[in-house]
Amino acid sequence: MNVSKKSKYILWSTWILMFPISLWTIYSQSDFTIAGYELDLISFLLLIIFLSILPIVVNGTPILFIEGVSLVIFLYFGLFAEIIFSQLAMLALLMKIRIGWKDLYRFPINSLMFLGVSLIGGITYYLLVGTHGDLDMSSGHVLIPIIGYELSKFLGNHSILYYIKRSVYRLKGPYFSKDLIWEAYSKLFHFPIGLLLYILYIEIGLVAVLYVGIPLISLSLILRLYYSSERINGYLQKTSELGHELAGSLDVSSVIDLFNEKTGEMLSVDYSYILDRITEEKLEVIRHVKKDSIQTSTFDPIYKNHGISGNVLASGKSVIYKTRREWEHLGETYLPESVESVLCVPVIRHNRVVAVLVFASNRRRAFEKYQLTTVEILASYLGVATENARHHEEAKRKSEICALTGLYNYRYLEELLDKEFANFQSTSEIQPLSLILLDIDHFKTVNDTYGHQSGNEILIQLAMRLTNMIGEIGTVARYGGEEFVILLPDTDKLTTHKIAETIRQMIANRPFTIHDDLGGGQKIKVRITASIGFATAPEDAEGPLDILRHADRAMYTGAKQGGRNKVAMYVK
Known part of the structure; x- marks a missing residue:
């Protein structure tokens, strides 16, 4: 999450102005004392710190088990003690996740949020005439302020968190969300535990911390393991689904784009790169994605044993870096200055590294070991899917190319015509589409006189001449035998006639x-001629078969029957 410098300045300024004054004001109004409760407070502090460093992350929101203990601190020792303990728990959590300098703004955010929630709860409690110390929990008059305290903290916490997400992180979302439900479940769990711990502390003293604290810590550990396994299972399920999707894609570019899209969603990365191995010693970035947007930036090649990806190319082993300090000496030049965490995995096929995947995040410690394992599985899927797609593309290319001339064949021409006529239906501004069909005159005589191989040489040379002449303005295909087709998008009849006449003269005048x-x-020079017919859609044809049939008719009735070596236009 990106936070502007202005927002960080406001956060720190607000904390410096508000926190010390608020804390001093609350302390001066309280009768808090440590004397005689040193061991009790230390025990509660240790318990609350243990629980704070064992959060459960649900939907990206950490759920802490400290609220039950905080309730005991508040009821017995007062608001000032509860604020101090909550702040220390928050500090322990931030130290545990080791936020970097760039994320240090999270301290004033969380500190002010915890302070605000404590103040909202405390004010509500005092307005309901709540007191501290040894309370009679059997009295309904005691329970009403406690319930008000917990309910106000619950609503205050969610409201402040909602405001922070919208104003600081610029995240949009409904107020009543899944996070609110999880907070409600968490509160229903913590509240009775807090009351139980308070009652036991009143009745049996400090040993109550052990009786309730140990099971609470154990439960935190168990639930962390459970949610961790659930998260891993979720990753594995998504991995399997992506594997099936990749296997079903038969286009290399589509395979790579699908892989980038899905892995980016799974890992929540800021940048991802796919580097293809173009030589034994060199990698080249072929796909670069920033967030959800494909980038067109170009980068210098990465050489073996240079940078993170170059070292992965050399070793064939995956690596994971949690902070920039761990990898910046390697000099990965294409990674932005903001990147902290990096996950790099080789794509291996037939015991050879064929590509390298790089995922980068601006957050420290963004990747876990299980995510590395997940990407390794996905890398194997990507390798297989890419290889299959390349085989399919090659087979498709061969099926669409005339082996003799290197031109497109009739099959490709049919598909191209279908696409062009589909464009007619999808656009309101229709441009003309012309088709030229030419047939070499008396080609059978050439084969009978000089041999079929000599006839093939003429076909090959004619294919090269037509390709050079047409260039990018159209598509040249071998229709079959000695017939060739030229498809000219956005070309009217007059222009098509000129092009066809130029082709006729080129064939007739150049041996x-x-x-x-x-x-x-022995080498000899042979002169040939061709009969040419053409038609233009939509004037002459309503569909792919029409334009072919009408160009063919123009060639035979207008050119062949007119004496050959002529150009004929289709006439209805």
């Missing part, structure tokens, strides 16, 4: 060099 297979193999 083809072939080897005379039937005459000893």
Whole structure:
């Protein structure tokens, strides 16, 4: 979560102005004393610190088991003691997660939030004429202020947290959310435990901390393990689902984009990179994603044994870095200055590193070991899916290419025509689409005179001439035998006629060099001609088959029957 410098300045300024004054005011109004309760307070403090460093994170919100103990501190020792203990518990939690300098603003946020919640609860308690010390818990008059205290803290905590998310972190969301439900469950759990601990403390003294504290710590550990296993199971389920999705994608680019999208969601990373191995010694960034947006930045190649990814390329082993200090000496040049945590995993196929995955976060200690294991599984899925997609693309390419001429074949032409006519239906501004069909005149005579291999040489040379002439303005395909098709998007009839006439003259005026297979193999020059017909949609055709059929008709009736070596336009 990015917090502006202005917001950080306001937070620290507010804390400096409010916290000391509030704490001194509350202390001066209280009758808090340590004398005679030193061991009791130390025991409660140790318990509350133990519980604070064992939070359960649910929906990104840490649930602490300190509230029951805080209730005991408040009821017996007063508001000042409860504030001090809550602040120390919060400080212990922040120290446990080891926030860095960039995240130090979280201290004033949490400190002010804890202070505000304590003040809201305390004021409510005093307004309901609540007192401190040894209370008679069998009296309803005692329970009413306690219930008011807990209820006001519950609503105050959620309201302050909601305000912080919207004003500081700029996060939008409803007030009544799942977080509120979890807080309610947590309060229902803590409240009776706090009352039980208070009653036992009144009745049997300090030993009550052991009787309630040990089971409470044990329960925290058990629930942490449970939620941890649930989280890991969730990751494994998502991993399996992503594996199936990757296997079902037969386009390399789609496989990579799907992988980036899903892994970014799973890991909540700020940056992700896929580096392809282009030589034995070199990696190149082929995909760079910042948050959910694909970036077009270009980076210098990464060499073996250089940087994080270069070392992973050399070792073939995954690495995880929790802070920038651990990896910055390696010099990973493409990572932004804000990055702290890095997770880097090799993609291995047939015992060879074929790519390297890099995930980066601006937060310290953003990645756990189980996430590293998850990404290693996903990397194997990515390797298999990418290889399968490349095989499929290669097979598809071969099925769409004429092996002799290298041009697209009839199958590809059909698909392309379907797409072009589909565009007619999806746009209101229709541009003309022209199709030229040419047939070499008397090609059978060429084969009979010089041999079929010589005929193939003419087809190959003609394919090269047409490709060079048409360039990027259209698509050249071999329709079959000695017939060729040229598809020209956004080209009207007049322009198409000029292009077709230029092609006719090029074929007729420039001889083809072939080897005379039937005459000893010597090189000779041969002159040929072609008959050409064309049609233009939507004027001449309403569908793919129409434009082909009408161009064919123009060629045979207008050019072939008109004496060959001619260009003919389709006429209805």
